[in-house]
Amino acid sequence: MGPNMARRSDHSREELYDLALDAAGRIISEEGLRGISARRVAREIGYTVGTIYNVFKNSDDLIDHLNGQTMDRLQAACDGLDPDADAALRLRQLARQYIEFAAAHPRRYVTLFEHQHPMGSRPPDWYHDKVAGLLHIVEAAIAPTLPSANRDEVEAQARVLWAGVHGIISLEGAGRVAGSQQAGDLVGLLIDNFLEAAAKKMG
Amino acid sequence: MGPNMARRSDHSREELYDLALDAAGRIISEEGLRGISARRVAREIGYTVGTIYNVFKNSDDLIDHLNGQTMDRLQAACDGLDPDADAALRLRQLARQYIEFAAAHPRRYVTLFEHQHPMGSRPPDWYHDKVAGLLHIVEAAIAPTLPSANRDEVEAQARVLWAGVHGIISLEGAGRVAGSQQAGDLVGLLIDNFLEAAAKKMG
DNA sequence: ACCAGTAATTGATCACCGTTCAATTAGCAT
DNA sequence: ATGCTAATTGAACGGTGATCAATTACTGGT
Numbered sequence: 001m002g003p004n005m006a007r008r009s010d011h012s013r014e015e016l017y018d019l020a021l022d023a024a025g026r027i028i029s030e031e032g033l034r035g036i037s038a039r040r041v042a043r044e045i046g047y048t049v050g051t052i053y054n055v056f057k058n059s060d061d062l063i064d065h066l067n068g069q070t071m072d073r074l075q076a077a078c079d080g081l082d083p084d085a086d087a088a089l090r091l092r093q094l095a096r097q098y099i100e101f102a103a104a105h106p107r108r109y110v111t112l113f114e115h116q117h118p119m120g121s122r123p124p125d126w127y128h129d130k131v132a133g134l135l136h137i138v139e140a141a142i143a144p145t146l147p148s149a150n151r152d153e154v155e156a157q158a159r160v161l162w163a164g165v166h167g168i169i170s171l172e173g174a175g176r177v178a179g180s181q182q183a184g185d186l187v188g189l190l191i192d193n194f195l196e197a198a199a200k201k202m203g
Numbered sequence: 204m205g206p207n208m209a210r211r212s213d214h215s216r217e218e219l220y221d222l223a224l225d226a227a228g229r230i231i232s233e234e235g236l237r238g239i240s241a242r243r244v245a246r247e248i249g250y251t252v253g254t255i256y257n258v259f260k261n262s263d264d265l266i267d268h269l270n271g272q273t274m275d276r277l278q279a280a281c282d283g284l285d286p287d288a289d290a291a292l293r294l295r296q297l298a299r300q301y302i303e304f305a306a307a308h309p310r311r312y313v314t315l316f317e318h319q320h321p322m323g324s325r326p327p328d329w330y331h332d333k334v335a336g337l338l339h340i341v342e343a344a345i346a347p348t349l350p351s352a353n354r355d356e357v358e359a360q361a362r363v364l365w366a367g368v369h370g371i372i373s374l375e376g377a378g379r380v381a382g383s384q385q386a387g388d389l390v391g392l393l394i395d396n397f398l399e400a401a402a403k404k405m406g
Numbered sequence: 407a408c409c410a411g412t413a414a415t416t417g418a419t420c421a422c423c424g425t426t427c428a429a430t431t432a433g434c435a436t
Numbered sequence: 437a438t439g440c441t442a443a444t445t446g447a448a449c450g451g452t453g454a455t456c457a458a459t460t461a462c463t464g465g466t
Contacts, residue, residue, distance in 0.1 A: 008414070008461065016414095032322055037452060048416055049453085059453065113373070116317050119235055160371065160392045167370020168363065170316070189363045197399035216443095240423060251445055252424085262424065 016055050017065075019045040024066050025108065032107045033114050036063070063115045064127055070108050071130040074101055078137050087144040088195055094141055095165060095187045102169045102183070113170045138162050145198040157194065164190045219258050220268075222248040227269050228311065235310045236317050239266070266318045267330055273311050274333040277304055281340050290347040291398050297344055298368060298390045305372045305386070316373050341365050348401040360397065367393045 011019065023044040027035045038052045038059050056062040077097045085093065102109040117123060138158040146154055165187055172183040214222065226247040230238045241255045241262050259265040280300045288296065305312040320326055341361040349357055368390050375386040 013414090032319065034319075034321055038454085039452075050416055050456085051414075053454070054414065110319065114317060114319050116235065116237075116313065118237055156389055156392055159374075160367070160389050160396070163370035163374045163389065164363070164367035164393065165370070166374065167366035167368070171362075171366045171369065186359055186363050186366065189359055190367065193363070193396040193400040196403050197396040200399050200403060219443095241425085242423075253427085253445055254443075256425070257443065 013055065016045075016047075016051065020052060020055060020062065021066055021069055024062060025069070028066065028107050028111055029105060030107075033063070033111050038062070060115075060117060060121070063111070064123060066108075067112050067115060068127060068130055070105075070112055071134060074098065075130070075133055075137070077101055078134075083140075087141060088191075090141045091138075091145075091161075091191055091195070092188070094137065095191060096184075098165050099169065099184050099187060110170055113166065135159065135162055142194070142198075145195065146201065148201065161190065161194060216258065219248075219250075219254065223255060223258060223265065224269055224272055227265060228272070231269065231310050231314055232308060233310075236266070236314050241265070263318075263320060263324070266314070267326060269311075270315050270318060271330060271333055273308075273315055274337060277301065278333070278336055278340070280304055281337075286343075290344060291394075293344045294341075294348075294364075294394055294398070295391070297340065298394060299387070301368050302372065302387050302390060313373055316369065338362065338365055345397070345401075348398065349404065351404065364393065364397060 020041055023041050024036055027040060027044070036059070039049045041062070042049045042052050052062070056065065074097070077100075078094055081090065081093050081097065083090070135155075135158050138161055139154050142157055142161065143149075143154050146157065149157070168186045168190065169183050172186075223244050226244050227239055230243060230247070239262070242252045244265070245252045245255045255265065259268065277300070280303075281297055284293065284296050284300065286293070338358075338361050341364055342357050345360055345364070346352075346357050349360065352360070371389045371393065372386050375389075
């Protein structure tokens, strides 16, 4: 047994981390971000509040890690796709993964955007890395459609698409753009616009 | 003097409403949504917490009204634009208004998206109406570029653009897509994509 | 087997929070 | 002057995030 053996023999640091994140995920799925509190999470895993603060820097850190897990799952969902599909098809498949994920876990998904850091603090580096990882998938997918574009242009278009997808999904989730259109249709249009513009550039 | 005269002769209901929203706006501008609390707003306007609950249903209602004010200002900024400009130009001018507004009042702007309603409750009707008003401006602007599109298509494209702009701005604001690109450039691309796709449809 | 050291765990404590509501008070009409 | 009504207060309730001294459970060394 390593030096990180659990004190109470109950749970190791890592197990505690997983337990807490599972509990937080459960709470968010049922009640949204407002349902989360350090005491609540602690209670649900059979510990007390102090233990949460032993594992996480603070409550924002806990949410960051939950969001990190969410991004990992989005990444995994996208990694399960055929990477050799036709560019346009692949782009639509990627979008479909996001939409399906958001539909299956709406409160988890919206937490990605609802959670803002307190004023002095920025998200940690690993958080940016995870976002970059998701963006990279999109960059790789659109690169073939923009053969004459340089790196910056591909990066920029990926951000436009990614932000657009998130904007559409999260606005729909918040009931802020109630309309006859579903998120899937709107994202479809977003991609159509991109693809047609890209095709035009090729001549 | 009407029947709504102030009791304490200090402030009428409407004045109280304005005072509270001004204070809330000030707090948000300086400290973001986290800085807001009923007691804090009350203190800043020289009243006590109960008075806030006499003017607003609850704290979510207060934020809704603040967001309503924010949307009114966005609307006003857009109304100040030349409505007869060339469609493409007008679209870019509209986008510029959003970007400038977000740059000038970043915390106010992000509150539009950070604030989510508690689970059982939806935003009030007037809130949806204000969103619809903003969308309508975009619809009117893009309609000329899609002469053969029906009402639903115009609606959908307006939502795509609107959500895209908000996605880009709010992601940038949250530091979630740190990159070499500025929001303005990305929104420019979003609009380019739309316009090129629209142009293609015309033949 | 014991003990010292270390890390995990607790729960009290602090200053807040949203929300309610009985009690008070201010201004009005009579 | 006297009610009536609406505005205003502030105490009360059950929470919150965060800190931290005290306790406990385990470790490795002897």
